Amino acid sequence: MSDFDICRFPLRVEHTWCFSDFHLPDFGALYSNQMALPTITEQNIKDLLPSVTGAIPSGRGGQKIVFRIELEGQAFALKFALLSDAFQPDIADIDETVLRARRETQIMQECKSPHIVKVGPVDLGTAAIDGQNVLYFSEEFIDGQALSDAIRESGPLTVPSVVKLGQQMCSAIDELWSLGKIHRDIKPSNIMQRSHETNFVLLDAGLAFDVAGESISAGFLVGTMAYFSPEQFDYTNRRVMDFRSDMFSLGVTLYEAATGQHPFLSPTTSTPHLYTKITKHNPPSPSSINPLIPGSLDKVILRMMGKSPHLRYRRISQLQEALALI
């Protein structure tokens, strides 16, 4: 079996309770999680990008397959996602989307934060593989582990690590917001921790929501509902959507990192139930689950998860200050 055989899986995640099942139909799906990506082989990558060597599958998510590749001796991540035309049969729409996504990644190149994954040298492009349209792009390769895997394997993080995670993600959210962007998909599987200096890096930022224009995410990499802010459920678009939405998702992520448990989700949670929980239910304080958590961290995490943006921190700097005091 070649390395690539491992990748012959549908993109649908096969957990017992699957986050990607919660995607809302209203958002449509350019990356359809309902359809399997074609099998992608080393030869496919070679045909597509002749200068790439040593492609090794190195991860998968709800929507993407990730390869570690080398280009002129340097490692990068190459990501493939299904650009479904089943929901968007008009090919012009897809072209338009790719154009917009390309503009987005160009903006992302401006990001200086060490906690946002850097755009790689392979430009965003599309390819037809086995009759399917796929989108590919590259990022710096992060030698490390996804936070979701770390929590699953080793349980909750230590308090100093939770604080560090919070502070570093704050710097990422802050930088995105200074570019007028909301990530919309902050969650443990989109955060990696580097093996060496143990710093955290936010993934998928290049394809985040653009507040200035129409949202490319209206049909793009939609956030996973379990980490959605209450205002992300508001289809009437009457609630303010700003960095405080990302702050909520980060709050849920910190809760999970601190306790090993999701504040709203359990194996039996149905979609409507999840919606009610996120919008109405106040979860137990993290310290009631993990007694090692100090009250000050409890307070910060619960405030980040305020049901309305106006109940959260109004500036990232305020949140950073609160974290620094823990």
Added chain:
Amino acid sequence: MALFVQHGHGKSDKIDAALESTSVEGVIFGARNEKIENIESCVKSVRERGGKVLFDPQFHVSTLVPANDRFLPDYPYYKVGRTAADFVGIKKLAGYVKSTLDFQLNLAPDRLLSPTVIFDSFESNWCQTALNLADASLDYHAGLAGAPPLLLSFVIGEQALSSRTELDAFLDQVTSWDSLAGTYVILSREESSYSQRFDPAHLAKALYLTYVLGNINGFEVINGFSDFCGLLHRCVGGTAFATGWSQGLRQFHRRSFKKQKAGGQPARYRYTSAPLLSSILLSELQQIYENGKLDAVLSGVPLDALITEATSPEESDWNGRWSELHHWESLHRLENVVGHDVSESINAMEEKIVAARELYVGLAEEGVVFGQRTQPEEHLDQWSEAISSFREMASL
């Protein structure tokens, strides 16, 4: 200390006297009641007495018809009878903002107050206009080097506080303005006459608004025309509150700014009782005295001496002027209810409410009759209910 005099008609030397009694921190001048040529000297006189100065441009009166706007038409930013069409277009709004703030800049107040329009629903176009004016004010203020901090004015019809969802959306918007320093909030009251009654559902949301802006988001919040309820606002995070001298100036009623037929009864003198958390008529104070309960209702402020040193309340020299000064002294004294945090403060306020209710019951048992009011302590039940709902809303 965070009590401001809300300036209105019939100023005489009331402001000076209030500042000298040190129960108030400063004055919020209202353009409607001061000739434009006098306003500078008024401001100067407050400054000389060490008071803070704010100038409410009362721009919002321009949309009321027929407006009872007195001196307002002399102010450069004001025009009578503005309609929705006058607020279409960014340029127009920017023009209103510029003329309103430029006028205040000349007075060098401690805070600038933005122009606004009254709205009765957070969903209405008028609310949108108020938000657009606020946004334009922040923009203009950002370009004013060395200007005093800007407070965004909002004049909110009490009815708007019926919907929680709309209030939430409004608060999301206001708290999203990064450069915001604070707000000056006036609630346009529905009660037909001066009283401490307040629909509990509305009051709870009004408190939530102050709590979110003042306590959670750390903005300066001045609750204009808030009178006794200003104390509740202070408990939940308000920075300061204001009330006027006569009953008509203590709370904001839209009808005061609309032309009305002349008439009405001459005001009867009142005594503000801190323990009763209300202003009662002098005749009621007399009955209480006759029942030997005077000490229980006295506010415990210096001006009480006028009553205690007289043979009886009705034989004292009590008059409108003393009543006004005494009202500020009593509210100032009641401000000691504000503690270290919101929970502590509202607990202390609730204790005062319980004590006041017991006092009312005791007085009624002694045969004291409070005018025509069958339930003089009704406002206390409403406040209690409002505090409970507020606690729930704020998850306290």
